[in-house]
Amino acid sequence: MSARRKAAVATAGLVPLALTGLSAAPAAAHGSMGDPVSRVSQCFAEGPESPKSEACKAAVAAGGTQALYDWNGIRIGDAAGRHQELIPDGKLCSADSEAFKGLDLARDDWPATRVSSGEYTFKYRVTAPHKGTFTVYITKPGYDPSQPLAWDDLDLANPVATSTDPAATGGFYTFTGTLPERTGKQLLYAVWQRSDSPEAFYSCSDVAFGGTGTGTGGDGGTGTGGGAEPAEAAAPAPVASAPSQGQIEDGADKSTVENHGHGDDDPSTSAAPHAAADGTAPDASGTANRPEAAGAARNLAETGGDGNTPYLMIGGAAALALGSAALFASARRRTASGRHGR
Known part of the structure; x- marks a missing residue:
């Protein structure tokens, strides 16, 4: 020849x-509230195959175990701030995703993080960073957890926390907010709207108020410590506990082909994979997208990119x-x- x-x-x-x-470039996603721990993270921490709480058992019965292995992928690729338009009442916790429908179950025994009114340090567990804004809403007084969660149940006019491109350490975005006066079981709804993409992520965190006081965070298993001891017993519910780094790593290989422990494979809504701490590109396994070791300081928000x-x-x-x-x-x-x- x-x-x-x-x-x-x-x-x-x-x-x-x-x-x-053109269609095979890797994607990266993303995260869920770690403190106060989200429902999906709580159930993943309990173990997808044999959850301990009745609420998580019911969630698995309704939607299967795969949703828990894909705990960091509750998202809408083309949200662009249209959260209320795209997510109907009763499906806020799943972001109207059939795969996560078990998280929308209306019941009053979801494991809850004990909190108090006052300042609170939120910790959002991230497996791939993106630029964007976190907004956290709380349910209004009189919220009934035994009823399906509706948009009108949230105090949308007064978010308890708003933070754009917060710094992060140890695999968590950390930012502060203020919890208002509430009693008994309430719910915190977190929306992470990316600014480098129309994609947004959602999570529901159950909390239990009991008494008042200034706290620095809940005891959701993430090491932030609790606030003041409640003056009276909190609403009956198992105490929430976030998954450990070991659990996250062990479960990553059981996520779906689309998620791989890092979210979707929609190239129109995902930024380039986050580089490793030493500046090297991530390998084929996406290892560099995993949270950095505890104590490693890095502003993950700066790695959003185009x-x-x-x-x-x-x-x-x-x-x-x-x-x-x-x-x-x-x-x-x-x-x-x-x-x-x-």
């Missing part, structure tokens, strides 16, 4: 490869390959024409 023909064949082989890459970059690069490679193929095809036609003309 001539050198020219070999080159033409090789270039033709690059075209489908480059075009395939999700279009890898696709522009791949698109350029495809265009180059197509152009080269056309060039070789043209040369072959001219050569063939010359031969036929002899």
Whole structure:
């Protein structure tokens, strides 16, 4: 085979490869509230195959175990702030996702983090960072956990916390807010709206108020400590406990093909994978997307980046390959024409 023909064949082989890459670039997602622990994180911590609390058992019975392994993927890819428009009443905790429908069960025995009115330090567990804004809402006085959660149950006019691009350490975005006066069982609804994409993430955290006082965080198993001891018994519910780093790592390989422990595979809504702490690119397993070791200081919000970059690069490679193929095809036609003309 001539050198020219070999080159033409090789270039033709690059075209489908480059075009395939347009849809094969890796995606990254994302997280869930860690303190006060979200429902999905709580049930994952209990163990998807054999949860301990009655509420988590019911959630698995309704939606299966896979939702718990995909605990960091409750999201809407094209939300763009249209949360109330896209999520109907009664499906807030699942973000209207059939896969997570067990989290919408209306019952008063969801494991709850004990809290007090006053300042609170929120910790959002992140497995892949993105720029964006966290907004946390609380249910209104008189909230009945035995009824399906509706938008009107939330005090949307007065979020208890709002934070844009907070700093993070040890795999958590950390920001402060203020919990108002409440009694008994309440619910905190967290929305993480990305600014580098229309994608948004959602989580429901059950909390139990008992008495008042200033606290620095709940005892959701994340090491922040509790607030003042309640003056009276909190609403009856198991105490919540967030999953450990070991549990998260052990369960990552059981997440779905789409999630891989890091969320969706929708290239239109996912930023490039987060680089490792030493600046190196993540490997094929996505290891660099995992939370950094406790105590490792890093502003994860600074790594949001532009999700279009890898696709522009791949698109350029495809265009180059197509152009080269056309060039070789043209040369072959001219050569063939010359031969036929002899």
